[in-house]
Amino acid sequence: MTAQERLERAVRRVQADARVPALSVALHRADRSLWTCTVGDSGNPGHPLDADSRFRIGSVTKTFTAVLVMQARDDGLLDLDDPIAQHLDVPAHGTATIRRLLSHTAGFQREPYGDVWDVLVAPDDAALLADLARAERVLPNNRRYHYSNLGLAVLGQLVAKLRGGTWASVLHEQILEPLGLTSTTVEPTGDAVVGYLVDTYSDAARPEPQLDMGGASPAAQIWSTAADMARWAAFLASPEIVDPGALVLAPETVDEMRWPQTTTDETLWSGGFGLGLILAPQGKRIMHVGHDGAMPGFLAGVYGRRGGEGNPGALGAAVLASSGTATEINELVHELLGLAVEADPADIRPWTPGRAAPEAYRSVLGPWWSEGFAHVFSWHDGTLQSRGADAPADRPPSIFRPLPDQPDLLRTVSGREAGELLRLTRDADGTVVRMHWATYRFTRVQETFDGIPVSTG
Structure with missing residues (x-):
């Protein structure tokens, strides 16, 4: 049929x-x-x-x-x-x-x-x-x-x-x-x-x-x-x-x-x-x-x-x-x-390569840690995105958009923490070494709230 x-x-x-x-x-x-x-x-x-x-x-x-x-x-x-x-x-x-x-x-x-x-x-x-x-x-x-x-x-x-x-x-x-x-x-x-x-x-x-609904027509x-x-x-x-x-x-x-x-x-x-x-x-x-x-x-x-x-x-x-x-x-x-x-499901569109992330955001890509949990930042469809490392595959990512003339300050436009700011902190050579999202600190390694890496003795 x-x-x-x-x-x-x-x-x-x-x-x-x-x-x-x-x-x-x-x-x-x-x-x-x-x-x-x-x-x-x-x-x-x-x-x-x-x-x-x-x-x-x-x-x-x-x-x-x-x-x-x-x-x-x-x-x-x-x-x-x-x-x-x-x-x-x-x-x-x-x-x-x-x-x-x-x-x-x-x-x-x-x-x-x-x-x-x-x-x-x-x-x-x-x-x-x-x-x-x-x-x-x-x-x-x-x-x-x-x-x-x-x-x-x-x-x-x-x-x-x-x-x-x-x-x-x-x-x-x-x-x-x-x-x-x-x-x-x-x-x-x-x-x-x-x-x-x-x-x-x-x-x-x-x-x-x-x-006829008259005044109640709307x-x-x-x-x-x-x-x-x-x-x-x-x-x-x-x-x-x-x-x-x-x-x-x-x-x-x-x-x-x-x-x-x-x-x-x-x-x-x-x-x-x-x-x-x-x-x-x-x-x-x-x-x-x-x-x-x-x-x-x-x-x-x-x-x-x-x-x-x-x-x-x-x-x-x-x-x-x-x-x-x-x-x-x-x-x-x-x-x-x-x-x-x-x-009659929609046809599956083939994936095709796209552009790399802009130089300013390449050091953001990959895993980050906050509150003891891992998050993965990536660049897709021309936007910086974030997902919890253990998030279900069907949960939409958070998507960020930089503020005008402020590339290191981005607004969360959809997904988790929509409306909140993501703030990037760079070292002397421009590499992003720390981020704050909705004021929570994000680091490359898992740390306690007072900044001690959990894997140190």
């Missing part, structure tokens, strides 16, 4: 077992053509289900709003630790910081004020903010993770104000257009599929109503195709490949979004939340980053894969379903990402 046949079989199995009226799936990767698969019926006369069919993506919308916030931060319009009231006129809860709202740790109640899911009428932009006076702060700031549609909706109103437009217009100008997501819209289009509630005790399926309004969402997932995993010109966001900023801010379950640390992104560890230093989504009649899973053997980069999957209860699709997206590298 070919790799594509295995992928298709997994999709068809979930569509049948979970009883999904329409299922659309796409897989994006840097080294292959886009793969798509659709199974079922759109429920939309004259618009049969195909790769161009639009589905609601629900809370996957939040990842777009989060990127808009980070764009505003990078453009100097806000700081993540600013209280929301510094930028937005709110009647209550203005002390909540932007960072806490992004990571669902601000304590906001889950939904906008009122019984939105009962009356199926969402507040408009102005009402959503005005009703903060009646909304609860159900937990103290930073007490714990508590998912909140209201919190992300407020952030959507924030970026709209800062950019001088609506959330929808800012979304289109800042993300959809530059990234080429031409099939992603705020409103449903003519080829939108019908969302259903499938009866648990029979084969009946009843159409669900379409709710949390859950978007419609899209599986192909667009797989590209979006690939961007969240590998922005340097999908968006090499950083038209949407710098890779370093997306990396910041992927850093865990909180765990989602204090007793089972199997998942976390970054800045607007769900983090789903897969073991062996493999992380799936993205978001799930749910709206009446629809479920979505949109994730990109980072790390792991056989990963070609820009590996993203999207699973969009026209059933509000087929939770099996939430596992399918992760299964497809794993299956992609298992059944």
